[in-house]
Amino acid sequence: MSETRTTETTDIPETGGTSGTSGLLDSPSSLEEKAAGLDAADELAKHREKFVLDDTVYLDGNSLGALPAHVPARVADVVARQWGDLRIRSWGESGWWTAPERIGDRIAPIVGAGEGRIVVGDSTSVNVFKAVVAGTRLAGEGRDEILADATTFPTDGYIAESAARLTGHRITFLDPDEIPAAVSERTALALVNHVDYRSGRLRDLPGLTAALHAAGALAVWDLCHSAGALPVGLDEHGVDLAVGCTYKYLNGGPGSPAYLYVAERHQDRFDSPLPGWNSHADPFGMTPAYEAAEGAVRGRVGTPDILSMLALEAALDVWDGVRIEDVRAKSLALTDFFLECVRAYAPVGRVASATPEAHEERGSQVALRCAEAPAVMDELIRRGVVGDLRRPDVLRFGFTPLYVGFADVERAARVLGEVLRDIPAA
Known part of the structure; x- marks a missing residue:
C-alpha cells in the first residue's frame, strides 16, 4: 500500500499574539460577546437539551457522539x-x-x-x-x-x-x-x-x-x-x-x-x-x-x-424535524468562528491549520498541526476541553452542530491559547 500523503497546512494568519501573549485583534470579552450573540440567534441551540452533557467542551463528536438523553x-x-x-x-x-x-x-x-x-x-x-x-x-x-x-x-x-x-x-x-x-x-x-x-x-x-x-x-x-x-x-x-x-x-x-x-x-x-x-x-x-x-x-x-x-x-x-442543510450552515459557522478565535488567542507560530479555509472543501472538523500536540491535547482535556489527537502532530476538533454552541467554541480556543503559552515550544 502506498504511503499516505502528508496533509498540507495553512498558517494561522498573524492576528494572534506573540509567544506568551494573547491576541490583540479580538479581546476575550469581545469574542465572548460575539459567541453569546451567535448562540442567541442559533435555531439549532434548542436541540442541545436532548443530550447528556456536562461542563466540559466536547469537541470529539467526530469520534464518538454524545449520548441522547432519552436513550x-x-x-x-x-x-x-x-x-x-x-x-x-x-x-x-x-x-x-x-x-x-x-x-x-x-x-x-x-x-x-x-x-x-x-x-x-x-x-x-x-x-x-x-x-x-x-x-x-x-x-x-x-x-x-x-x-x-x-x-x-x-x-x-x-x-x-x-x-x-x-x-x-x-x-x-x-x-x-x-x-x-x-x-x-x-x-x-x-x-x-x-x-x-x-x-x-x-x-x-x-x-x-x-x-x-x-x-x-x-x-x-x-x-x-x-x-x-x-x-x-x-x-x-x-x-x-x-x-x-x-x-x-x-x-x-x-x-x-x-x-x-x-x-x-x-x-x-x-x-x-x-x-x-x-x-x-x-x-x-x-x-x-x-x-x-x-x-x-x-x-x-x-x-x-x-x-x-x-x-x-x-x-x-x-x-426529527432537523434539516441537514441547517446543520451544515451551523457547522460552517462553528468552524469559521473557531478559526477566528484561534487566530486571536493562539501564540503566533505554534499552530497551523491543516483544514481547508474554503467552505466547499471543509467537513465539520478543524485539524491544527502542533509540534507539541500530545502534551497539548492531554492538558486541554485536563482543563475541560475534549478533542482528540492524531499522531504525531495533529490536534483534531470535531463540531457537532446539534449540541455544540458558539460559547463552547470560544472557550475551547481560549483554553488552547492558554495551554500553548504554558507548554514550552519544542
Missing part, C-alpha cells in the same frame, strides 16, 4: 421488557426482524437516499468489504483495477487491499484529486472517503462520481465523517455504493452498527461476498442453496445485533 430508558425497555418478558416473541412483536431496513430508512434522509436503499448492520469495515467486492462483480469482466484513496482511514486501505487480492484485481492508491485523470476502461471502482479523517477536508463527491461514471467505473464512498454533518446526496449524485458508521455525528453509541447503501439500480445484481442466512430469500427455509433476497436486504449477513441497533434507532429521534 437509556429506551434501551432499558429493550432489555427488561422486549428481551426479559417477550423473549423470542420480540423478533416479530417488537419489530426486531425488520430493524436493519427500518433503521436504514431513518438514516436515508440524512444522507440523501430514498427508502429501501440502506441496510443497517455489521461494522464499517465489514461493509467496506461487502461494497468493494460486490462492486467489482457489478463492474464486470475486463475491469481489473481498484482505485483507493491514499489518504483514507487505514482500515479502508487494509480492506481494499485484501479485497483486491481475493478478487485478482490490482489496486492503486491515489490522492482523490488524482482519480479523474487515472480512471480508465480497466477501472472497476474507486473507494474514497467523503471527508478526510485527519484534516477534515471535504472531497468532491459529485465531481468524482461523475468522472468515474464517465469512464464506466463505480463510485464507492465512505461517509463516516460526513453523514450527520453535511448534505451527501447519494441518490441525487448517482453514487453506486456507500458505507458509514453511526457512532459519530449520528450519536448511535460506541460500536453501534454501520450501514450499507446500494443504489436502487444495482440491487437486483448486488452479489454480496458474505451471503448469510439473514439475506436469504427464505431465511427460515434453511436450504443448502443460497438465493438472495430482494433489495438492500441482500446486504444483511447474520443475526442483527439488536441491543446496539435499537439504541441507535432511539438515538436517531434527535433528528
Whole structure:
C-alpha cells in the first residue's frame, strides 16, 4: 500500500499574539460577546437539551457522539421488557426482524437516499468489504483495477487491499484529486472517503462520481465523517455504493452498527461476498442453496445485533424535524468562528491549520498541526476541553452542530491559547 500523503497546512494568519501573549485583534470579552450573540440567534441551540452533557467542551463528536438523553430508558425497555418478558416473541412483536431496513430508512434522509436503499448492520469495515467486492462483480469482466484513496482511514486501505487480492484485481492508491485523470476502461471502482479523517477536508463527491461514471467505473464512498454533518446526496449524485458508521455525528453509541447503501439500480445484481442466512430469500427455509433476497436486504449477513441497533434507532429521534442543510450552515459557522478565535488567542507560530479555509472543501472538523500536540491535547482535556489527537502532530476538533454552541467554541480556543503559552515550544 502506498504511503499516505502528508496533509498540507495553512498558517494561522498573524492576528494572534506573540509567544506568551494573547491576541490583540479580538479581546476575550469581545469574542465572548460575539459567541453569546451567535448562540442567541442559533435555531439549532434548542436541540442541545436532548443530550447528556456536562461542563466540559466536547469537541470529539467526530469520534464518538454524545449520548441522547432519552436513550437509556429506551434501551432499558429493550432489555427488561422486549428481551426479559417477550423473549423470542420480540423478533416479530417488537419489530426486531425488520430493524436493519427500518433503521436504514431513518438514516436515508440524512444522507440523501430514498427508502429501501440502506441496510443497517455489521461494522464499517465489514461493509467496506461487502461494497468493494460486490462492486467489482457489478463492474464486470475486463475491469481489473481498484482505485483507493491514499489518504483514507487505514482500515479502508487494509480492506481494499485484501479485497483486491481475493478478487485478482490490482489496486492503486491515489490522492482523490488524482482519480479523474487515472480512471480508465480497466477501472472497476474507486473507494474514497467523503471527508478526510485527519484534516477534515471535504472531497468532491459529485465531481468524482461523475468522472468515474464517465469512464464506466463505480463510485464507492465512505461517509463516516460526513453523514450527520453535511448534505451527501447519494441518490441525487448517482453514487453506486456507500458505507458509514453511526457512532459519530449520528450519536448511535460506541460500536453501534454501520450501514450499507446500494443504489436502487444495482440491487437486483448486488452479489454480496458474505451471503448469510439473514439475506436469504427464505431465511427460515434453511436450504443448502443460497438465493438472495430482494433489495438492500441482500446486504444483511447474520443475526442483527439488536441491543446496539435499537439504541441507535432511539438515538436517531434527535433528528426529527432537523434539516441537514441547517446543520451544515451551523457547522460552517462553528468552524469559521473557531478559526477566528484561534487566530486571536493562539501564540503566533505554534499552530497551523491543516483544514481547508474554503467552505466547499471543509467537513465539520478543524485539524491544527502542533509540534507539541500530545502534551497539548492531554492538558486541554485536563482543563475541560475534549478533542482528540492524531499522531504525531495533529490536534483534531470535531463540531457537532446539534449540541455544540458558539460559547463552547470560544472557550475551547481560549483554553488552547492558554495551554500553548504554558507548554514550552519544542
